[in-house]
Every structure is written in structure tokens, then in C-alpha cells.
Amino acid sequence: EAGVTQFPSHSVIEKGQTVTLRCDPISGHDNLYWYRRVMGKEIKFLLHFVKESKQDESGMPNNRFLAERTGGTYSTLKVQPAELEDSGVYFCASSQDNGNYGYTFGSGTRLTVV
């Protein structure tokens, strides 16, 4: 089966610009997660979708971040306007169940805000 796919793999943008990250989960996986790793720190939870609904968005850092999952398939994570501290690697993951038994991760999008 195809894995979790993330686009782009790298993005370099200027402070104040907008960036949209995309995640295509494994087909049939209702659960989709976004995580972020700021350099040198731990990977932190951002939010969890079940189909198109946000199940838990407690990890979203602020209202500059907007995640959507229209139709319950792929998801986008938009950062607008981007700040320097938003730099990091954004991981997407999906699971068929509620994720207690592990996820399948994508390769991540490395975002650099300059």
C-alpha cells in the first residue's frame, strides 16, 4: 500500500508569507494527525482529525495555524502569516484505528522561515 505522502518536502519562505502543507494519508485511514518538531526539541502533537472532523486540536500553537481535511481525505496545514519560530519539520501520520497501536508517518515537510 502507498504510505503517507507529504508535500512539499522542503519549503523556504520569508517571514510574513503564507505556506500550505499537504498530507495524503493511507487510503481508508480515517485518523489523521499533524505533529511538529522544532530543531533540537521533541516531536509535538498539533492536532487530530477523524474523517473531516477535528477530534483534538489542543496542540495548535496559535490562530496563525489552520488545518483542514475536506471530504475526509487529504489534509492541509496553512500557516499565515509565518513567523521565524514556525521553522521546523511538520509530520503527518495516519491510522485506521484510534492510533493507540501506532501510526504510519510521512517523511515530513521541512519548513524554514527566514
Place this chain on the structure above:
Amino acid sequence: AQSVSQHNHHVILSEAASLELGCNYSYGGTVNLFWYVQYPGQHLQLLLKYFSGDPLVKGIKGFEAEFIKSKFSFNLRKPSVQWSDTAEYFCAVNSWTGNQFYFGTGTSLTVIP
């Protein structure tokens, strides 16, 4: 809140050396424990996991981990590392009541041929 500590940030070993990476977590309830690995340029992959039962779990590529409940630890081991084990290793926990993972800061392992 749950937290995970990985004691070693960077480890450099020669091939055939033994490996042990420490992981401690803080959570009072029942947890699931995981080790993920990220090889250079690749996605995070599940190395092994523990839910219940035998506290010594075996994963892929000869890795194993031991859950010691009294120490809140889940250390990763491999008797003899190979150059291909060069990667970043992440310990993670989640609880039965939650759906999010808590990760450690990761340990970068470099194996010298």
C-alpha cells in the same frame, strides 16, 4: 501532562558495539510505549511497541526494549550495531485514554564502520 526523557542526545559507536538508549516517561496511568526510528532521508518508522504482557519486546532489525514499570523506563537495546543503524531514534508514549503521542527529543546514533 505526560513527558518523555531521552538521556542520550548523540551516540557514536563502532560497528559490533552494543547499544542501549535510555527512555523514561512520566505518567501515572496505563501507557503504551514505542520506539520509532528515522533513517536519513526517510520517514519515521515503528521499531517496536509495548502494550502489555512480557516486558521484554522484540522489534525489527534485532532491536529489543525492556519495560520496567517501577522505573518508568523503556530502554532500547541492540547487542551488535551495524553501520546501517545510523539514524535518529525516538521514544514515545501514549495512554489508553488519549490519542496523542508524547515523544522524547530523540537520540542521534552514528555507527562508524
